Amino acid sequence: MFRYMFEQIVNRWVLISVMLLAACAPTTADESGGSILLWYSLESSDAAVIEILLDRFEETRPGVNVVGVQVDAEQLLTRYITAAQMGLGPDIFIGPSQWISELGAARLIRDISDLGPNVDVFFTAALENVRYEGGLYGLPLSLEPVALYYNTNMVTTPAATLDGLLADAADGRGVALNTDFDYAFWGVQALGGQIFDSEGRVLLNQGGVASWLNWLRSAQDAPGMFLSRDRETLVNLFTAERVAYYTGRPDDLRTLRTALGETAIAATTLPSGQGGTAGPLLFVNALMFNPASSNQQAQLALRLAQFLTNAEQSNTLLREVGFVPSNRRLRINARIYPVVSGFASQVRTSVPVPNTEAMALVLQEGETTFVSVLDGVADAVEAVELATERINTALNLEPVETIVSTCDLEGQLVVWHALSRADNEALESIAEAYQAECPNVSVRIVSWAGSPDLPQTFRTAVAADVGPDLLITSSDWTYDLASTGAVRLITGEVLQRHIPAALETLTYQGSVFALPLSFDLNALYYNSEMVSDPARTLDDLLTDAASGLTVLLPAGFEAAYWGIPAYGGQIFDGVYRVVADGTGGVAAWLAWLDAAQVLPGVQVSFDRQTLDAAFANGEAAYYVGPPSLIAEFERALGAEVVRVTTLPQGPVAAGASLVRTDAVFASAALDPQQADLALHFATFATRADSQRLLTEQTGRLSANVNVVVEDQSSAAGFRNQVSRSVALPRVPQVEALLANGDALYRRVLTGGVDPAVAVAQFAADVNASNGMAEVTAEVTAPPEVTAEVTPELTPEITPDVSAPAPE
Structure with a gap:
């Protein structure tokens, strides 16, 4: 009973307050004067700055009276709705643009067009x-993008x-x-993703969102990365240095x-990814x-x-309140205002809401998708696909894949x-489809088949304006083909469908x-009959070897x-x-290998076939190898025995x-x-259904983000590793690097050369091959690695290679 009476008293007080405030605004104004009622919600010091600006406005317009009223942030929207429904309230108010849909639909704010x-x-x-709905329901006062704060005492050049x-x-x-969706969306664009296409269809399932979610999931386990939806916890981590x-936001x-003090804080644009900014x-x-x-x-x-919102007042709000101005004509001095400048730069690549x-x-x-994936409840691809389907169904929009399947091309x-x-x-099956x-x-x-120099033949054919439309070959040829102008660059939303690391190779x-x-x-690789919890x-790897398990390291x-x-x-x-x-890192790794190879249970060998x-014979618990061996190992040991996990963590990463x-x-x-036709087929060959066909017939691992792999499959381990x-x-x-790389490992592992000396010789050999001067650098000796481990712890079509005939 008391609670009911209390609520009635509060409601009557709010209504009386609204009516009294509304009475401050006359119903008419002429060109020479009048009164304006402004509502806003700011901290007291910021409110004082707003009042100064209102005084300036009155000075420029004699006869005009502006009444500014500070309203509690938790009550501003409710009080405005209550007043506006009665035809009362302020003439103008400051609030987040997210209110516009609700207020516009209720006709409680004005289209000022x-x-x-x-x-x-x-x-x-x-x-x-x-x-x-086509109208203009306000003017932007300040902007709130997410950007990257950094501590200038800890970071000189931000990532x-x-x-x-x-x-x-x-x-x-x-x-x-x-990792809240509205905070963490920024990485979707960095990996090539977008929200809508030109026709308003939702494109969340085209790869960019899933790639970003997988990046975030991987980052959760990375050293020094703290991911959370709890803003207060994250702020405390930063302020505690x-x-x-x-x-964060402004x-x-x-x-x-x-x-931390004013000089310790700066902001910059968020990191870019394979897809861009x-x-x-x-x-x-x-x-x-x-x-x-x-x-x-x-x-x-x-x-x-x-x-x-003019340049002069925006500058005051920038300087005194820290507002990021919506006025694009305002020039911000990055040296004087390093935080606001960083946020203003971020605005240029931000995505409107x-x-x-x-x-x-x-x-x-x-938000639902980000929570379920990052909490480990759902697979990224499946969750994003489901979310996209629900959105497009609610909007009665046809899915993107259904639309692009219609083809009227010729050639x-x-x-x-x-x-x-x-x-x-x-490939023949994909072509038939x-x-x-x-x-x-x-x-x-x-x-x-069997022609390792095919890319060179292709390049010669292109130079002669003959040859094929498309070439399928290794990314090792990217530099050779791209730098000589033999191949076309690829742009557009199709890129977001692919794993960023794969695109980086191209x-x-x-x-x-x-x-x-x-x-x-x-x-x-690991044998699940020998290992329950992989290293x-x-x-961990050395501990398992000391306990009697065999570790094979090519x-x-x-x-x-x-x-x-x-x-x-x-x-x-x-x-x-x-x-x-x-840094000593290369030498330290070689020292670890050198010490490990003499330990019982560890075999380090250049003989990969052996x-x-x-491993196929069941003689070892661990083996570092490529996906091309999945089928062989599963035939020999059984698919339920062969498992794949990510490579072990070292002391740094x-x-x-x-x-x-x-x-x-x-x-x-x-x-x-013809280029459009060629790209159309290339897109088809690399889309999800074609990639599933390729995987089924060849065992190749798809680089298409939207190809789902089973959690316990060997393919899932390689997908996590990528x-x-x-x-x-x-x-x-790179050519000289690879040509000399094996010699570096042989000098240490079979020649007994000190790792630091071997690395220095390797650098000299590669740089000499590349015609580059030697760098004088202090070489850090690798840390000592002890060998004592405590257990606790012929072609189907034969073309003329010399003179390819035009098709």
């Missing part, structure tokens, strides 16, 4: 946030890429990353400055207008709004490859030149590269000169294998129409 506002000064993306962020975290400069980075600035969702604080005001009153309120049913569904389903295509007979049969979908297109698959000077057909790398670290630069990142090793410097391992046979792909390249000699992989740069210096 007819008042003729000047919108040229605002960022285009910001204006999208204040539109509703510019996702890889750089992980590297900094592993190096002791931790990262606090908010336990981390150097924090993904409204965090006051708290951060209070804890990061794109956080852009939220806006807007000035909205009451439809109960007369036209003259509304005009006066509009003049106030345009005054508050339109006031539509579709966007509301995306925000709702996106002929020739595809060259030098893959195996099984691969050729799978394509021709069934595009009956007016013929596709001829030409096998050059990137030259920032552009992608092929679509990945499959990927290849090393991971850790997670290098120490040697050689490519086979055993994975331990170099685990020890923090560095190969190239910024100009692709091999450095003499100033190691393959040993996770083990990271070299990754390469086989990919579809398009000839640069094609005219625009997020911890390294793509060698597409530069000419």
Whole structure:
């Protein structure tokens, strides 16, 4: 009874307050004067700045009286709705643009399009946030994108890429990353994803979202990475200087400055990824207008709004309050305002949040999907597919895949490859499926099996304006083909369907030149009859060996590269000169291998065939190898016995294998129409259904994000490993690196050379081959690695290679 009486008293007080405040605003105003009632919700010090601006406005317009009323943030929307429904309330108020859909649908805010506002000064993306059903329902006052805060006492040059962020975290400069959908969406664009296509269909299931979720899942286990939906916890990590980075919004600035001081805080744009720049969702604080005001009153309120958002007042709000201005004409001094400048730079790549049913569904389903995937309840691809289906069904929109399957193209295509007979049969099957979908297109698959120099033949044919439309070959040829202009670059939303690491192998000077057909790398096989819980670290691996299990480790630069990142090793410097391992990581890894090979239970060998046979015969518990061995091992041991997990963690970071792909390249000699046809087939061959067919017939691992793999399958282990992989740069210096790489490992493992000395010789040999000067660097000796381990712890079609005939 008491609670009911209390609520009645509060409700009557609110109503009386609303009526009294409304009485402050006269119903008319003329050109020379009048009164305006403004509601806002700000902290007291910020409210004082608003009052100063209101005084300035009154000074510029004698006879005008502006009454500013501070309203509690938790009550502002409710009180405004209550007042507006009675035809009362303020003429203008400040609130988040997310309110516009609700208030616009209820006709409780005014479309100001007819008042003729000047919108040229605002960022285009910001204006999208204040539109509703074709009308303009406010003006943007300040912007709220997510950006990357960093502690200047801990970071000199902030990470510019996702890889750089992980590297900094592993190096002791931790990262606090908010995983709420509206905070964490930024990585979707960085990996090539987007929300809508030009027709309004939702594209969440095209690969970018799943790739980003998989990146986040992997990052959860990475050293120095702290991922959480609890904003307060993340802020505390940053203010306690336990981390150097924090993904937050401008409204965090006051708290951060209070804890760390003004000079310790800066902000920069979020890290870019394979798909380009990061794109956080852009939220806006807007000035909205009451439809109960007369036209003259509304005009006066509009003049106030345009005054508050002009360059001069925006500069005051920037300087005194920390608002990120919506006025694009304001120039911000990055040296004086390092935080606001960082957020303002981020605005340019931000994604607007339109006031539509579709966007509301995306925000709702996106949050559900992020929670379920990052909590380990759902698979990324399946969860995103389900969310997209629910959204498009609710909007009565046809799914994207259904629409693109309609094909009215005509023409002929020739595809060259030098893959195996099984691969050729799978490609023939894909071509038949394509021709069934595009009956007016013929596709001829030409096998050059056993021709390792096919890319050179292709390049010669392209230069002569003859040859095939498409070439399927290894990403090892990306530099050679792209740098000579033999292949076309690939752009568009199709890229987001592919694993970022796979696309990286096909990137030259920032552009992608092929679509990945499959990927290849090393991971850790284990026999589940011998091992229940596979080794997670290098120490675990040695402990298992000491307990009687056998560990097989292939040697050689490519086979055993994975331990170099685990020890923090560095190969190239910024100009692709091999450095003499100033970090000591390469030498430390070689020292670990050298010590491990004399331990009971550990076999380190350059004879990969012998190691393959040993694992297939059930003689070993562990083996580091590629996916091409899955079928052989499963035939020998049984699919239920063979398991694959990620490579062991080292003292600095996770083990990271070299990754390469086989990919579809398009000839640069094609005219625009033929190029479109070639890309259409390449897209078809790499889309999910075609990739499933390829996997079924050949065992290849698909680089298409949308191909679902079973959690317990061997393929799942390799898919998890690809997020911890390294793509060698597409530069000419790599050829000499690979040519000398095995010799480095042999000097240490069979020649007895000191690892640090061997690394220095390796650097000298590679740099000499590349015509690059030697670097004088202090070589850090590798840490001592003890050998004592405590248990606790012939072609189907024969073309003329010399003179390819035009098709």
